Amino acid sequence: MLFRSLVNNYRPISLLSIFNRVLEKLMFKRLSFYIEKHNILYDKQFGFRANHSTTFATLLITDRIQKAIEDGQYSCGIFLDFSKAFDTVCHSILLSKLNHYGIRGIAKEWFVSYLCNRKQSVSIGASKSEYQIVKYGVPQGSVLGPLLFLLYINDFKNCCSYFDFHIFADDTNLFCTNNSLAQLETDINANLSYISQWLHANKLSLNVEKTNYVIFHPRQKRIKQTTRLFIDQVRVKEVKCIRYLGVFIDSHLTWKSHIQHVVMKIKRSIGILCKIRHFVPLLILKQLYYTLIYPHLTYAVITWGNTYPSTLTPLITLQKKALRIITFSDFRAHSSPLFQRLDILKLNDLTYLNNCLFMYDFHSNTLPSVFQDFFRPINKVHNYNTRLALRDSFYITKIRTNYGKFNIRYVGAIIWNEIKDDFKSTRRHNFKKLIINQVLNTY
Numbered sequence: 001m002l003f004r005s006l007v008n009n010y011r012p013i014s015l016l017s018i019f020n021r022v023l024e025k026l027m028f029k030r031l032s033f034y035i036e037k038h039n040i041l042y043d044k045q046f047g048f049r050a051n052h053s054t055t056f057a058t059l060l061i062t063d064r065i066q067k068a069i070e071d072g073q074y075s076c077g078i079f080l081d082f083s084k085a086f087d088t089v090c091h092s093i094l095l096s097k098l099n100h101y102g103i104r105g106i107a108k109e110w111f112v113s114y115l116c117n118r119k120q121s122v123s124i125g126a127s128k129s130e131y132q133i134v135k136y137g138v139p140q141g142s143v144l145g146p147l148l149f150l151l152y153i154n155d156f157k158n159c160c161s162y163f164d165f166h167i168f169a170d171d172t173n174l175f176c177t178n179n180s181l182a183q184l185e186t187d188i189n190a191n192l193s194y195i196s197q198w199l200h201a202n203k204l205s206l207n208v209e210k211t212n213y214v215i216f217h218p219r220q221k222r223i224k225q226t227t228r229l230f231i232d233q234v235r236v237k238e239v240k241c242i243r244y245l246g247v248f249i250d251s252h253l254t255w256k257s258h259i260q261h262v263v264m265k266i267k268r269s270i271g272i273l274c275k276i277r278h279f280v281p282l283l284i285l286k287q288l289y290y291t292l293i294y295p296h297l298t299y300a301v302i303t304w305g306n307t308y309p310s311t312l313t314p315l316i317t318l319q320k321k322a323l324r325i326i327t328f329s330d331f332r333a334h335s336s337p338l339f340q341r342l343d344i345l346k347l348n349d350l351t352y353l354n355n356c357l358f359m360y361d362f363h364s365n366t367l368p369s370v371f372q373d374f375f376r377p378i379n380k381v382h383n384y385n386t387r388l389a390l391r392d393s394f395y396i397t398k399i400r401t402n403y404g405k406f407n408i409r410y411v412g413a414i415i416w417n418e419i420k421d422d423f424k425s426t427r428r429h430n431f432k433k434l435i436i437n438q439v440l441n442t443y
Contacts, residue, residue, distance in 0.1 A: 027110065028143045031103075040101055041150060042157055043369050047169030048146040052368055054245040057168045058303045060370060061175065061244070063407060064164065065216045065253055068177045070404040074184050074217055077249075078163075078174040078229070079242050080195075081210035085170035086149055087137040090203045091115045094138075094152050101151065114144070136203075152202070159198035162191040168245055181215070185227045192231050208234045214242050218403065219252045247300050253403065255304040259315055265296045266318045273325050285326040286342055293322055298350055302358055305351030306406040316347050340443040349439045352415065356435050358408065359416040360428060363392075374409050375416075392424070393417040 035041055041049065046057040061077065068075035098111055118139070119131040138145035138152075146169065156172070157165040163174040174195070178184035199206050208231050215227060215238065229236040241250040241257045248258035269292035277285055297319065305312070320335040327338055339346055345353060361367045362375060375394040394413040399405055423434050 024114075024142060024144055027114075028147060031144070031147060034103075035101075035147075035151075038102070040154065042154055042165070042167065044157075044165060045150060045154070045167045046368070047167065047171075048150060051366060054168060054247075055300045055302060056368055056371075057166060058245055058247045058249075058300050059408060061166050061173055062249070062253070062303050063374075063409065064166075064175055064177075065249075066403045066407045068216065069218050069253070070399065070401055070407070071177075073177045073179055074181045074215060075175065075177040076184055076188060076213055076215050076227075077242070078188070078192075078213040078236065079211065079244060080172040080174065081207040081212075082170045082172075083205040083207045085153075085204060086140060086145065088204055089138050089149060089152050090136060093202055094148060097151055097155070101154075114139075153204075156198060160191050160194040162187060163195075171245060173244065181223065181225060181227065185229065188229055192229065196232050206231065208232065208236065212237050212239045212242055214239055214249070214251050216251055216253065218401070219254075245300075247303060255307050255311060258304050259311060262296050263314050263318060266293050266315070266322070269293050269296075270318065270322050270325065273322060277325060277328070282326065286344075289322060289326060289344070293319070297347055298354070301347075301351050302354040302408065305347070305354070306408065306411050308402075309348075312347060319347055336443040340440055343436075343440060345436065345439060346443075352439065353432070353435055355408070355412055355415050356419065357428070357432060359412045359419075360424070360431050362412070363416070363424065364428070375413055392421075 036050075044060065046052040046054065046060075065075055065077070094115065095108065095112060098108060103111065115138075118134040120134050121131045122129045138148045149169065153167070153170070156167070163176055166173040166175060176184065176188060178187065196206070211231065213229055213236055215223060217223060227238060229238075241248055243249075248255075248261055250257050272292060273285065273288060276288070280288075297315065320338075321331075323329075323335060323338040323342065323344065324331055324333055326342070329338060335346075358367070359375075362371060365372075378393050378395050380395075394416055396413045396417070397404075397409055399407075399410055404410055419435075423431055426434065
């Protein structure tokens, strides 16, 4: 009831006729094609884009953190929280940015007509307010709204060269590193003013109270001093763990907080399976497993699944428990035959499968451009006709810590080099099936 009583929680919905929706989708396709053709969008913007996802966004920021720790540096991630970002887009600023990106003439006039002079009213029961002109915001509930917002904040990264911007729609992370924590604090405070200036110039509001930052460092490298970061003279809160795009990232990159969160989700799902298993057949129970449990195990698993086996133990135990419940097996029954019988992969193998698919996509050049330098073919490193060079393998980077060992650059190269050559030449769907069958045959 509290949510319903807060006026700020409501958003205007764009109601369009079928003809208007068709016209809008046609413009969306043309604008998307134009943007991709001219490579307009920032390469680390992962929101509302084909072949981009939250998994890739979390993987990239995790890679940066792991590399910083591997290099013996302190790193800081500042997670910005915008207030009603989509609702505060200024139409005149947006139109000027469209003009800057080459959308001019009749196309620009179409967007002027699309954005300006829109009206809205509020309806509660039988009562309805008078129509008022909407001066700000992109139409929500439309296909063009998110794309226009991406163009609106596309130049955000240009306001400050010090930070590495990682963006998913309006979820923005500012990342930076330094060998000295004191110098890192000084540099961040000196550059946060540029962030504030850009936000004010573009009439976007930052909720400083919900904006947090994390200092990432290995557990062995203790921090003895307190850092203080300020935006508009308001102190930003430091946290030890942050939820970013559904993944809990802690300051030591242990993934224990995220795994504990997933454990709680799966426990509730297992409770549902226990109650319903006596009334439905095995096929339905298996479908419920893929509905209630599988998504939690696989979401961004390529980001957090490459870690210590002991850290994953709680999830591995729960997954086995779920299969024993589905098959009415004894709680001490050996689990491998159950996984093989149901054609379900264990958690470790789900991580392996997703690593394989990531490497296949890299090899096929279908990943976002930010990943194109993650791996180097061995034949590009040296000219020796070694066995690995002839097999189209990747160079394995030297590592110093376990953070480097768990990095996708290291894990992915090792996995790809071990995959059979005839697997690599198949289509992606067949490649996935071959990997799954290979794993199931080991159970």
